[in-house]
Amino acid sequence: MTDPEVPEIVECPARRTRRRSPKSCEQCRKRKLRCDRGLPCRPCKRSRGALQCSYSPNTTRDAASSSEAPRRASQYASNSEGQADVAIVLDSLKFGREQFHSAGYHPPGAGDQAKNNNANNSSSDLFPRPQIRVGTLETDKTRLFGRAHWVHALAQFNLIEKLQFLGPTALNGLQEGMASLCREVASRRSSLKHHRTLELNEPLPGLAGTLPPKATCDQLLSNYWRFFEPIFRVLHRDAFDEEYDSYWAGSTKPSTGFILKLSMVLGLGAVVHQDLAESGRIRGLAKSWLYAVQWWLMGPMEKTARCLDGVQTFCLAVLLRQASSLGGATSISTDSMMKLAMSMGLHLDPDGFSVYGPFERELRRRIWHTVLELTVMTSLDTTLPLLITPDDYNCRPPLNLSDAKFGPNSEEMPQARSSVSGFTDSSTQLLLQKSLVRRLYAVRRMNGIQKPLSYEETIELGKELKMQCRDIASFFYSRMSGTEDCDDRDACEFHRKFLDSYLRRYILFLHRPFGIQARKDPRYHLARKTCLECCQIVSSHAAGLILPQKVTDEFCLMAIRGSGLFKGPLSQDVVIHLGLEVVTQLEEERGLRIPGEPATPTSCADPLIQMSQAGRQPLIDTLRHILGQLRQIIALGQPSCKRYLLLSAAMVHIKELEAGSSNPLPAALSQLTECLQDCSELLRLASADYSQPVTDSDPAWSDEVSPDWSDTLGLFGFDFDLLVG
Known part of the structure; x- marks a missing residue:
């Protein structure tokens, strides 16, 4: 009888042990480095020894655990048409220094389907993808090749895979010999180019x-x-x-x-x-x-x-040309910038490039959407056709993260904040990005040669953009009213005015053709009303501009020195449409009088005419204020005379119509002559001051x-x- 207090001893069978198959490449095992089991793996890429990256015959590689490493070329799947769904990013084929490296592109979300196709369809090996890396983003040049490029045909040969029959020892020796020859060819090639090219x-x-x-x-x-x-x-x-x-x-x-x-x-x-x-x-x-x-x-x-430094510099240069009125064919530069970005694959979502780390992926998304924004903005200003559609890119918007939360050494991205939970360094860009697709569509229809937008389409598109303006106002109101923490109110006010003026510029351009027709056709009265509202709101941002006093509003400073969109409330579009609206109201008021009757006190006693006068007085005051500021801007040395001349003539035209004149043209021409003389003197004085040492x-x-x-x-x-x- 056994004692219940003592547990029965049961003999366990001998524990069976087995040696696990290695998963790392041979080079990482020798150097005792952590291998990501790619081909080539990341440590070998960093050591410039990617061609020597190899695995022993008994190595087992866990495909599920190497999500950020590229697969073997023969394991890439083809699409339903039997063609490789691939976009290649290659370095500039600098042998030895860049070692003939590139990377395959996988559309985000297609990974699981590709794995299933690999398991069930052996024909995927007919279109292998090249197994080459992309160099360091900040130093190496990258280039994207489409399906029509010869590199896709070259990739089908897949030389390394075809030489596997030689065995690992012979293959490794062949790779080492190739690397040595590549370095030799690179040296001679660089020397020859140095003598032939003016660097x-x-x-x-x-x-x-x-x-x-x-x-x-x-x-x-x-x-x-x-x-x-x-x-x-x-x-x-x-x-x-x-x-x-x-x-x-x-x-x-x-x-x-x-x-x-x-x-x-x-x-x-x-x-x-x-x-x-x-x-x-x-x-x-x-x-x-x-x-x-x-x-x-x-x-x-x-x-x-042809690197990220180049695209970043290009974006900054386009911004500077417009923000500082440096002129030139900005649209040509913007098109070149777009081509450069697309040649580097920025329009493709970086999640499809397994060689990019978290930092590079997020940076590429930010830069691509800035390139898009600058392209759309330039097309709107120049009225030239927009050469890109939403079908031409699949890069997702950047994450709502502050720069301090991640960096070049980050191994994974932190949790992005929602637009409701708080403000980050990227919140303003994301706020503007929400309307990007609609603005792309609006610019293509406005500047394209196809059938223009109908009145109904314009009203519907305008409503959507107005809702975006309302969201912008709500966003910044919550920040500046205390709901959200705002550590820089001046910057928030600048961003609010800039984004609001920018979107209302689209609304104005959409409705302006119908608003002009509304002078004769009352069916388009809503378009006229919308244009007036946009101009009044944008012009209100110049209320704090009181030259020659010191300007403390950064948005007004930008309006003084900028061009195009950056003129803000001082732009020709706002000035011209406000003047046109006042002239239209005066012409309508004249229709209430007896033909040929001047503006006598008797006629002005009409309550309807009095209401009309009271309603347009704020518009005249706004135009008079802007006119004075434009003159002061010329006195500061800004050679921007067109707006001043146009508005001066318009103000005289309005004054003549108010006085009942039937022919205001002579007075307007006389005013133009005086304004030209005034501009000449102001510019002469500014030049004299500018030439002082x-x-x-x-x-x-x-x-x-x-x-x-x-x-x-x-x-x-x-x-x-x-x-x-």
Whole structure:
């Protein structure tokens, strides 16, 4: 009988042990590194030994655990038509240095279907994808090849897979020999190109020496981070600040891409700089910086700009040209920027490229949507057809994350915040992105050669954009009223005015053709009313502009110095339509009088006429205020005379109509003559002030920098004499 207190001892069978098959590549096992089981794996890519990355015959690779590594070429699945659904990103085939590397592209969400096709359909090996990597984003050049490119035909041969019969030892030796030959060919190729090509190490020699002192750069950089970067996401703040600090510390030699990006950032910061003299000096320098950027982007060595640095610099250059009224064919530059971005595959969602880390994926999404926004904005301003549709890209919007939450070394992205839960560095861009598809459609219909939008379509599209304006107002109201934490109210107010003016610009352009027809056809009265509302709201943003007093509103500063959209409440579109509305009301009022009767006190006693006069008086006051500010802007040295001349003539026309004149044209022409004389005198005085030598305690500014860059810029081929409007 056994004791219940003592448990019965049961003999266990001998434990069977077995040696697990290795999963890492042979190179990582020797170096004792963590392998992601790719082919080639990430550690081998970083060591520039991707061609030597190999696995022993008894290696088992867990496909499920290597989600961020590319699969073997023969394991890629074909689509339903039997053709490979693939877009290739290749480096520039710099043998040895870039080692003939690229990466396959998988449409996001198609991974599970591809795995099933691999398991059930052996024909997937008929169209293998090349198994090559993409180099480091900040240094290596990348290029996207479509299905018609010869590299797809080359990929079908899949040389490495076909040589597996040689065995691992012979194959590894062959790969090592190929790597050695690649390095030799790269060296000879670079030497030959160096002798045949005129290389320009610095687009503008001594550009770094023209940058202002660090204290000034810090202020301008802060302006950029506060006002421009939240709307047009181009840079990662922490990563850029790290390079910026290293540049001033002198610890590392800055790259050409960084210097050019910094110069564009400083130029944008100067647009909203409070010190008018300092701002004018920096913006004068920015003209030369912009020339250097354009030379680097589209000069003889334009292939060096085929990288993220190049696209970022391109975006900043397009922004600077418009925000600082530097003129030129902006639409041509924007089209080139779009082509450069698409050649690098930015229009494809980065989740389909397994070689990109979390940081690179998020940065590519931000930059692509900025490229899209700038392209749509330029097409709207120039009225040229938009050459892209939503069907041409599948890159998803960026995450709602602040830059401090992730960086270049992040292994995974943190949880993104919803638009309701809080504000981040990307919230403003995402707020604007919500209406992107509708605005793409609106611009294509307005500027295309196809059948224009009908009145019903215009009203419906306008309603959707009005709702977006309401969402923008609600978003910023919640931030500034205390519901959300707002640490920079000036920046929030700038963003609110900018986004509101931007979207109402679309609404105005959509309704304007029908609003003009409403003068004779009352069926379009709603379009006329909508145009008037848009212009009144946008023009109200200039209420705080009271020159020649100091301007403290950054949005008004941008309106003074910008062009196109960046003119905001001072744009021709607002001025012309407000004037047209007043003239239309006066013509309607004249219809209430007896034909030929002047504006006598008896006729003006009509209550309906009195109501009409009271209703248009705020519009006349707004136009009179804008007219005075446009004259002061010319006196400041801004050669923008077109709006001043048009509005002066319109105000005289309105005055003559109010007096009952039947022919206001002679008075308007006389006023134009006087205004031309006034503009000539104002510009003469501004030129005299501008030609005075610069005095500054800093020798870097007093000896070398001059605010008059017209002679120098003439050598660069820019015609800045036509900067009107």
